[in-house]
Amino acid sequence: MRREGSPFTGLGAVFLKEYADHLGSARMRVLEWLVVLSGIGVVAVAIITLRETVTRDQFLFLNLFLYQREDSAVPSLLSLLSILIPLVAIGLGFDAVNSEFNRRTMSRILAQPIYRDALLLGKFLAGLCTLGTGLTALWLLVVGTGLLTMGVPPSGEEVARSLAFLLVAIAFAGVWLAIAMLFSVIFRSAATSALCALGLWLFLTLVWPILVPVLVPMVATPDPLAARFGLLSDSQVEWYLGLSRVSPASLFADASLAVLQPDPNMTRIPTLGMLGQLQGMVRGAALPLNQSLLLAWPQITALIAAVIVVFAITYVIFQRQEVRA
């Protein structure tokens, strides 16, 4: 039973309707306020402290995203976003498909000349655009506040780096939106879907970082020479990084740091094998933007590929479901 015509027929209509619904919904209002208020709060703390410290930094503006006082409980904007973005994405996506079933509107929609492909993709794109809108608004707010209060205009490279960070953040949001939609397709009950998505998020955010250091010594052989220096052996570091990058939050943090921190030595985990690689390196030198992007590229790739793969799984499951009136 081959279909005729493009699978994207009706995509525009679904996308626009869903987008409008998202932007107008009370849930989105709440989530937006949550993001904006906490984001502005964190940035205000960063700005107040940055104005007091007089250290000259070539990339002062990027500190707005990264700054965290050591003795303060206020997180940096980066770590705040790595918690808030999944929350908002799950909030938008956990009932994307099953609410249509519960309201019994699915058959009505599909009675229109709209394929399931277009319905699913339209819902996903609408969610992603909503998240993108929110994040872009937050980004503009941060940059604008920085401009107003610090009186230093950002350089071109700083703008480029923070834009790259915005794209990474949207890709990260896409992963969690896709995961939330996957659960909304699997489970007919919205509560179960939300619970599962939140459970997975909590597992990856809270439990996985605790589990990884326990798992690493089981799988990787320690290096006695490295242990004497208090360093991890090369294979241990590889396992550590590989396991922790199962979590999208870790991918997001790594990619963002590589993009926002031009000095790569600030973000590297030192290993014994790295000593030979770092020998002769000029400390404190900033990497050019393209090299920073190359550093972050594997993580960005993983995030984008994860979005596509999870969406593909969602698509397959959705296509195999039965839709009845």
Place this chain on the structure above:
Amino acid sequence: MRTAILSLLFAVVLGISGPAAMAAEPPPKGLWLTTDFPSATVRPGEITTIRLKLQNAGLPPEVAALSVSGVPEGWKVDLLGGGQPVTSAMPGSNESVTLSLRVEAPAKSQSGRYPIVVQAKTASASTELPMTLSVGTDLPAKLSLKVKLPELRGNPKSSFDYQFTVSNESGKDLIVRFGVDTQKGFTSTFTEAYGSNELSSIPIEAGQSKDLKVSIKPPRDIAAGSYPARLRVEAEGASDQTQVVMLIQGQPTLRLTGKDGRLSGEAEAGKPSPLTLIVSNEGTAAAEEVEVSGTVPQNWKVDFTPKTIDRLGPGERKEVVATITPFNKALAGDYQSTMRVSAKGDSVSSDFRITLTTSTLWGIVGVGIIAVALLVLVGAVARFGRR
């Protein structure tokens, strides 16, 4: 007389008289006026002092009246004893009195010879000293300059120190000024032979000499060769000069920069990339056997073409291509490496900053992974798409 008889008697009595004593004539007796130089030179308008001696040999002390006769008109001639004008003297027996003849010739006195006579007269004896005072035969002011080592050898960076002696061979104290005539660009300083004060002139008393030193520094970029310099001393009415020679040997001065003066380069991890260096000789002599070497981080490789330059003349520049191969696992960032050129007599090194970029291969792999994921999605759409 009495003493002579007494001494003779003593000699006879004691029987130890030597033959010399027996043969000695009795010393002359009497009163004498003497001077070392009976013909003295006086300068018009100046005071000249001549030492005289009134000697009493074997006479009892008596007052001797002193006088000067034949003094030319307008001259002022006085006899001084102990700094005061005196008219008489009284030398003890077998003693002498030192007198000074103070002569003041008028400023306009004619040149010529003027005889005067100084007389001393006691009751029993008298003596006369004829003298000649001449005017106009004054010694001219004269300086002489003598350099101990007039030819020195060195390189453009060294300073040439010539020790020299200036003698004032005239009857007057002089203030002597010095100078050196050199080619443009040389600098010179005068000091005392064993002093550090810089001088431009020095007073030298009549008949005295001074040891001095001149230090000449050539300009840095001077070509090898022999450079003469004229050393001058001048005073009022007198001067002298002599020639000193600086033999300057050339010296190579190497310089190492990147092309267009850049001290940075770029390289990709694991791939050989060229860095063009410019070796130039800004010295004054050719550099022989110029060797190029480099220090790069561990596990990196560096190779030069050419490795050595046989000869690099002054003012010449040559390109050397350094092929840097970074460690294939090197991390992106800036690395420091030092390039060095050395030749006989000079060596120089420059630090270069190598910006290491990593291969974009993994970026393409990433795009490939995304493409595979999209293909899976498209495959799913093709497989599961339905009405």
